[in-house]
Amino acid sequence: MDTLHPMWKVKTGPMFDHARDLYQDRFAAEPEWVIFAPGRVNLLGEHTDYNGGFVFPAAIDKGVWLAGGRADGVTTLLSDQLGEGTAFDARSVMPGDVKDWSKFGAGMAWVLRDFINEVPNINATITSNLPLGSGVSSSAAIEMALGLAFLEAGGASIPSKGLAILGQRCENLYVGVNCGIMDQMASACGVEGGAIFMDTRTLEIVPASIPSDLAIVLLDTKKSRELAGSAYNVRRAECEEACRILGVPQLRDATLEMVLSHKGAMLENVFKRAKHVVTENNRTLEFRTALDEGNREAIGALMHGSHQSLRLDYEVSSAELDAMAETAWSTPGCVGARMTGAGFGGSCVALVEADQAQAFCDEVVARYVEQTGLPGSALICKPSAGAHRM
Ligand code: ADP
Ligand code: MG
Numbered sequence: 001m002d003t004l005h006p007m008w009k010v011k012t013g014p015m016f017d018h019a020r021d022l023y024q025d026r027f028a029a030e031p032e033w034v035i036f037a038p039g040r041v042n043l044l045g046e047h048t049d050y051n052g053g054f055v056f057p058a059a060i061d062k063g064v065w066l067a068g069g070r071a072d073g074v075t076t077l078l079s080d081q082l083g084e085g086t087a088f089d090a091r092s093v094m095p096g097d098v099k100d101w102s103k104f105g106a107g108m109a110w111v112l113r114d115f116i117n118e119v120p121n122i123n124a125t126i127t128s129n130l131p132l133g134s135g136v137s138s139s140a141a142i143e144m145a146l147g148l149a150f151l152e153a154g155g156a157s158i159p160s161k162g163l164a165i166l167g168q169r170c171e172n173l174y175v176g177v178n179c180g181i182m183d184q185m186a187s188a189c190g191v192e193g194g195a196i197f198m199d200t201r202t203l204e205i206v207p208a209s210i211p212s213d214l215a216i217v218l219l220d221t222k223k224s225r226e227l228a229g230s231a232y233n234v235r236r237a238e239c240e241e242a243c244r245i246l247g248v249p250q251l252r253d254a255t256l257e258m259v260l261s262h263k264g265a266m267l268e269n270v271f272k273r274a275k276h277v278v279t280e281n282n283r284t285l286e287f288r289t290a291l292d293e294g295n296r297e298a299i300g301a302l303m304h305g306s307h308q309s310l311r312l313d314y315e316v317s318s319a320e321l322d323a324m325a326e327t328a329w330s331t332p333g334c335v336g337a338r339m340t341g342a343g344f345g346g347s348c349v350a351l352v353e354a355d356q357a358q359a360f361c362d363e364v365v366a367r368y369v370e371q372t373g374l375p376g377s378a379l380i381c382k383p384s385a386g387a388h389r390m
Helices: 006-010 014-027 103-112 138-153 160-175 182-189 228-246 256-261 268-293 296-312 319-329 354-372
Strands: 033-042 057-070 076-079 122-128 194-199 204-209 214-220 334-340 347-353 377-381
Touching: 014 033, 014 057, 014 076, 014 122, 033 138, 033 182, 033 347, 057 138, 057 182, 057 214, 057 377, 103 138, 103 160, 122 138, 138 160, 138 182, 160 182, 182 194, 194 268, 204 268, 214 319, 214 334, 214 354, 228 256, 228 268, 256 268, 268 296, 296 319, 296 334, 319 334, 319 347, 319 354, 347 354, 354 377
Parallel strands: 076 122
Antiparallel strands: 033 057, 057 122, 057 194, 194 204, 214 347, 214 377, 334 347
């Protein structure tokens, strides 16, 4: 039986084929659809999304490929990376029922039940070339892929921004991670060839093309996050405390002058966190113009400023992230580099002169390995479209 969509013929590739082969092996049938959901790098605007501020991510050509089809019984999900998760009934699964990685599927089914009459059960196999927990948002990619799979199975659709909001709700309320909206929006709404400037309060998105002579390089420290969850919650609480003192609903509404003039009324850490958020929002707004004009000097200064602010004021960098960023800054071809994602480990992102990108990758990795003894890696990423059926 050939149920393949005609578009499949032109969209094949090793990851696509692999997801389909896994499906055939596990479920002894042809998948009905294959879905791609990208990971993301954030070029600028870190720890601003839960403060109502601005972010500047790009969806990348690395992500999650999901092969799936409708199932008669329960929902069964198999991951190439993490194995088969707990099976569940998409029509009735509740928070707490699923504890292994299949909770991302259970959570998406649970949030979708408010929007479509009946969420059908599916079989799905997933393969991914995103490192897990490395700051490129493998969790949002999984959420978007599974959300689209349930929608496909139900013959339903919702706008990508809506799917992103449901993904965040899944992660906040089912998975139990109190993340902002950036990752899901980037994975759902990415544009080919560009980044997206996003106002996380209004969810307004403005696509911004990346000059074709600049390459995005993802620099993985290979040091996974430690204590990220609890430290993240402390940062969020400190931001809320700053808002109370400043008398604003969110730090988005504060200016640097306001923060500086209230310094004496705040604990030092609260002051530093607020200072990071308001200066990061300003940098993100300025980055729009810098990228648009291809202004190397400004791009570099803003990314550098972001890293230093995250290191010194928000205190979410790590020795490895600092080593990677510093190595990037002093390597030929580098326009700008900084840590990306929540921090405490994970990855840096660099914008690099495209014709020097490969040499840059080789040199940065060699020097990073020599310095830290960790097997760091560098990957040139293409800005990609958001999650879609292939
Ligand atoms: P990230 O920064 O990569 O989003 P998170 O800790 O938010 O890190 O999400 C990582 C989690 O997402 C993993 O522990 C796993 O539960 C889930 N996940 C990501 N990729 C996969 C995959 N390929 N297969 C199964 N689960 C995955
Ligand atoms: Mg995540």
